[in-house]
Amino acid sequence: MSYSGAIAVNNLGVCYRTVEALRDISLNLLPGKVTGVFGPNGAGKSTLVKAMLGLIPVNVGTVSYDGQPLQNHLEKVAYVPQRSQIDWTYPVTVWDVVMMGRVRKTGWFRRFSSLSRHQATDALEKVEMIEYKNRPIGQLSGGQQQRVFLARSLAQEAEVFFFDEPFVGVDQKTENIIFNLFHELADTGKIVVVVNHDLGESITNFDDLILLNKELIAFGQRQQVLQEENLQRAYGGKVNFFVDR
Numbered sequence: 072m073s074y075s076g077a078i079a080v081n082n083l084g085v086c087y088r089t090v091e092a093l094r095d096i097s098l099n100l101l102p103g104k105v106t107g108v109f110g111p112n113g114a115g116k117s118t119l120v121k122a123m124l125g126l127i128p129v130n131v132g133t134v135s136y137d138g139q140p141l142q143n144h145l146e147k148v149a150y151v152p153q154r155s156q157i158d159w160t161y162p163v164t165v166w167d168v169v170m171m172g173r174v175r176k177t178g179w180f181r182r183f184s185s186l187s188r189h190q191a192t193d194a195l196e197k198v199e200m201i202e203y204k205n206r207p208i209g210q211l212s213g214g215q216q217q218r219v220f221l222a223r224s225l226a227q228e229a230e231v232f233f234f235d236e237p238f239v240g241v242d243q244k245t246e247n248i249i250f251n252l253f254h255e256l257a258d259t260g261k262i263v264v265v266v267n268h269d270l271g272e273s274i275t276n277f278d279d280l281i282l283l284n285k286e287l288i289a290f291g292q293r294q295q296v297l298q299e300e301n302l303q304r305a306y307g308g309k310v311n312f313f314v315d316r
């Protein structure tokens with residue numbers, strides 16, 4: 072079934088050479104939800120996001136947005152990869168990074184409009200990083216860098232947001248800022264998908280969860296997914312998780 076403004080993943084399967092990373096994943100992501108992607112190391116969480124965006128080839132299956140291949144709508148997608156995937160020595164300022172989010176709207180080699188500058192300023196204010204706008208990105212802390220990349224995704228004015236492990240190395244204050252922004256985005260009808268690994272209390276910030284271990288263990292409303300049986304199937308053995316009532 073396809074829903075208006077939704078992402079539909081159908082029977083997705085991914086292999087890296089001989090390693091099967093994902094098998095038969097089917098789910099629908101609806102606007103207005105903050106969805107967490109959970110599972111043990113190597114479960115295929117990052118692979119799922121990359122495959123949905125067409126950054127890696129899929130062996131089988133489809134990913135559509137509003138009934139069309141998602142890859143035909145990448146201008147509507149903002150993606151913040153894991154910190155380790157970004158070259159932090161690249162000599163650009165905070166402002167440059169955020170303005171990169173406006174390139175698709177403006178076009179390469181065109182001057183940025185006052186609207187673009189306004190959007191970038193607004194995004195940096197939202198993440199409380201405006202006073203750092205002239206700093207080289209490499210000279211910020213891990214949490215500050217995450218906030219700048221979040222600002223870039225906000226400046227992009229996307230409909231669908233993917234974040235891969237945005238809370239690695241961030242303090243509680245930054246985590247709160249980021250979760251509040253995720254909910255603001257969802258409240259305005261965006262799709263927000265966040266790869267995460269922390270099964271502690273912060274998990275209550277997600278509306279829906281995708282629980283993976285190569286295959287889809289469970290998907291849906293948070294409390295329904297956070298059942299001991301599902302967690303054992305995903306993580307094996309005894310697993311400590313926040314009891315969500």
Ligand SMILES: Nc1ncnc2c1ncn2[C@@H]1O[C@H](COP(=O)(O)OP(=O)(O)OP(=O)(O)O)[C@@H](O)[C@H]1O
Nearest residue numbers: 087090092110111112113114115116117118119268
């Ligand atoms: N480029 C690659 N080439 C070969 N195998 C890969 C590649 N990327 C990932 N894999 C393998 O695919 C599987 C899924 O990896 P993936 O990074 O998607 O897991 P993950 O759930 O995001 O893990 P983590 O929590 O450790 O970040 C793992 O077995 C991994 O070793």
